[in-house]
Amino acid sequence: MNAIASFLRLPPQSFSGGQMKGLAGPILIIMILSMMVLPLPAFLLDLLFTFNIAMSVMVLLVSMYTMKALDFAAFPAVLLFSTLLRLSLNVASTRVVLMNGHTGPDAAGKVIEAFGHFLVGGNFAVGVMVFIILVLINFMVITKGAGRIAEVGARFMLDAMPGKQMAIDADLNAGLIGEDVARKRRTEVAQEADFYGSMDGASKFVRGDAIAGLLIMVINIIGGLVVGVVQHGLDFSTAGRTYTLLAIGDGLVAQIPALVISTAAGVIVSRVTTEEDVGRQLTGQLFSNPQVLFLTAAIIGLMGMIPGMPNLAFLLIAGGLLWVGRRLLLRAPQKAAAQAAAAQAAAAAAAPASEAAEASWDDVALVDPLGMEVGYRLIPLVDQSQQGELLGRIKSIRKKIAQELGFLVPVVHIRDNLEIQPNTYIISLKGVEIGRGEAYPNQWMAINPGQVTGTLPGTPTRDPAFGLPAVWIDAGQRQQAQVLGYTVVDACTVMATHLNHLIQTHAAELxxxxxxxxxxxxxxxxxxxxxxxxxxxxxxxxxxxxxxxxxxxxxxxxxxxxxxxxxxxxxxxxxxxxxxxxxxxxxxLGRAIVQQLFPGDAEMQVLGLDSTLDGMLQQAMTSNSGIEPGLADNLLVQTQAAMARQEQLGLAPVLVVQHPLRVLLSRFLRRSLPQLKVLSHAEIPDTRRIKITATIGGRV
Missing domain, CATH: 1.10.8.540 (FHIPEP family, domain 3)
Structure with a gap:
């Protein structure tokens, strides 16, 4: 490559490892197309057919090891390339069969001979039946089912996209995630929807491949009879047997990998478009797991040891896979050794002293201003080494509250507590519990905002922050829940939202x-x-x-x-x-207070006091006698009724009173109606218009 770079007057680093990966796709396409035109020797056909089988097994194993959407993003492209590879091999083998089939059963290579003789016992009638059955299984069962799954998945994904986008926007507005994370999650939602549409189209490759394989076998048989009898002078029986076995071997050696790839298409349920090109996806995802390479090498090696199989081709491919897997394994970090060394160092540091030290002020444990205790099943959510997201969410919450309220709340100290339930967490303020909830790391909370269209099976619960009815569901029910109108959040979001709500509520104490x-x-x-x-x-x-x-x-x-x-x-x-x-x-601060409750310059629709009640309260405040119990009960009941009417109208629960009464009513109503805000007329700017929608103490 350095010589090529020198010839093109490019620096040697122009052909770096990443750029070579980018060239893998174009080079592979050119090679595949070349096989359709250029004649190939029998030994090279053996290698290519063996590579095709190894590739199909590898794709199947990678699909089975896939844990989430982004693990195998290149699958539709792999499906296209594998289909083109099989068709190009069919064209190349057809050329060899028709040109050299009269020389014997090994005219097109040992692999086709083995599949034509060993797998079907040399009986061309059995071979034809087996081939037709394989085509029917691939065409009617696996490919049709995978295409249907992709089609239905695309519909559900498109229906669920608005709900997912709303959930992302809600997390962003709540400060639980940043703009970069929100942009990434929106991209993932679009990529997931894009995959199902791609899979619906990609499944047509396999279906067309099955039809093409059937037609190619018929062409090979008819063309072989014509070539063998007319051009080479073979009798009809000999020509029919020879060319039929070659056509069957050629068809089986192509349809078996096609069947394996179709099975992989049924296993894979996600496809995304990433920032990498197809060549980088192929080289980076197919050859990144040493375990897959070792298992594939073992399978191909065992197949090469079967009597009658081309041992050299199979063992050569198996050896190459073992070598690549070993190279990848040697590059992997020695995590076990590092962990063992760290454990030994920790044990040595924690060795008990020979004599107990005297008590000191360092032994006094001060109460944390803000703390959280978690059960042992929630530890992965707060452990960064296990990719826990809660610590990052808490940092975002503190930053958001600092921007909104104007001061920085204390750091949240998190510790595990083996004495509480495994899925329980406790939020404490100055050592006193102010909130408690449960979270399930492997499940999702579907919150009912009040407009859902159905029910979900799961564990009924309530949103710990706002008390809304909710259900803990499995990950597989997320799309269904979003289609039904539920707000679906993970365990981390549940805990972070609860913490954010409690910090806002107890901001004065913090x-x-x-x-x-x-x-x-x-x-x-x-x-x-x-x-x-x-x-x-x-x-x-x-x-x-x-x-x-x-x-x-x-x-x-x-x-x-x-x-x-x-x-x-x-x-x-x-x-x-x-x-x-x-x-x-x-x-x-009146202008800022009013703007917070009534954004913009629209008319303020608020609650007011009846003049009689206003006078009674003014008199009670002047005499320092306080509000009488009967008057207090009536005031509370009428205020609750007025607030209910405000909420039905979709208006903010705000009560406007005379300035001297504001402190008295705010303290009295805050305990029973914390959502009610009490303003004084003096706090409202002269430019704002006020409309009394309901009067407390009089007729509405």
Whole structure:
């Protein structure tokens, strides 16, 4: 290759290993087409027929070792190339049979002679029947069934594509995955749908090959009779026996690999289009598993040892496969040795000391601000060495919350717990459990959003984050569930969504003084005088901490720290109460609060208070007597009814009251109706229009 590169005035590295793989496809096509035109000697036919059998066995084994969609993306191309190879061999052998068939049964090589004599006992009638049966099995059973599977699979895949795309968009919007991962998953969905259409067309190759094999055998028999009797002077009986056995051997040696390839087509259920060309796919996927090569070499070697078979051709192919497999095996990393060495090092490091050391402050275990305990069956989800995805999901969640709320939540400490159920996980806040759920790594949760068109068999459960009814299903039911309208997520997504929901709910408790100081340091990089003059000269860190916690409790982001600190600098010298400072801060953040609840500039359709009830609450607040129990019950019942009507109309559950009442009603209603947001008229910008859709305390 270096000489060729020198002749073409190219650098030697122009023919690197990757580029040679890329040339494998064109070279193979040229060789196959050349066999249809150029005459081939009998020995070369033996090698090529043997290679064809070895290739079909290898394809079948690779298809059986395929675990997921992307493992054997080149299968339709392999199907095309193997079909062309068999047809070109049929053409080449037909030429040899018609030209040299009068010389004897070995005129077209030892392989055709062996299949024509040994496999059918030299009886051309038996050979014809066996050949026809093989063609019928291949044509009517295997190929027809594989084509039907591909056709139905394509329909289901196309029906399920909108649901899959919606699930990807939901994960992306929730921050569970990044843009790159979402783009990759969308590509995989499109590639899976593309495969079934390709398989539906590729199965026609095998069906056409079966028909062509039957016609070629008939042509060989009739043409052999004409050539043998007319040109070579053979009697009709001798010519018929000789050319019929040669035609049967030629047909069997082509149809048996075709039958094996058809079986592989029935096993493979996925096909994707990748960024690699066909040549790279063939060389990278067919010859990448040493176990496949060794098994194929063993099968071909055993076939070569059968009496009457061409030992040299079979053993030569088997030896070549063994050599390639051994080369691949030697390149593989010695994982066992490395793991053993690591285990020994760990054992040596963990050796107990001769004497117990005195207790120290290092022995004091502090409570983790945010933790997760998992059962032993969930360990693969959090183990990066086992390709666990949960740690990456948690990193995305922390980044998303930091961008939305305005502070960085503490790191989630994950540990295994053998005392809980194997599939259980526990989420804790400062050592106290705040959430618990179950996840099954090998199954998928089908969540009912309320508009499904059927039921699914499986283990009934509920979505741990939002309490929606759900079912744990097997991986094979994913497409059916998506067609029925379920939202299907894996175990990792279930745990990550639950954790994200709990962090959002307990954001105020996760904001500690250390996080507040880090926020001040961050603001101080761009506005140093603002932070230096405010904390701690005018406002204490604890008061600022309490104000920020109050905002987070009411789901108000604290991203706009400059506005918050400006308000503190203006009012903190005269106002010392954190609750009152929070109300003043909300007035400054009113535009952002309203925009979060009502995006755009559309009309705000909200709930309101009846004037009589408003007066009673104003009086109760002025006298500091609190809300009477009877009034509190009626207020809660009417608010729940008004919220239900809002939800039926598809409107946000927002109550607008006078500014002095906002804190009182927000605290009272938050415990029973956490989804209700209470705004004051003073917080709403003058440019926004308000429409009262229901009145609490009066007629709707």
């Amino acid at each position: 904001l500690g003084r250390q996080e507040v100081q880090q926020l001040l340091d961050q603001v101080g990089k761009t506005a140093p005088k603002l932070t230096e003059d405010l904390v701690p000269k005018v406002l204490s860190l604890s008061t600022l901490h309490k104000v920020l916690q109050n905002l987070l409790e009411e789901e108000v982001p604290i991203r706009d720290m400059r506005t918050i600190l400006d308000v503190m600098a203006e009012h903190a010298p005269t106002v010392k109460d954190a609750t009152e400072l929070t109300s003043i801060t909300r007035l400054a």
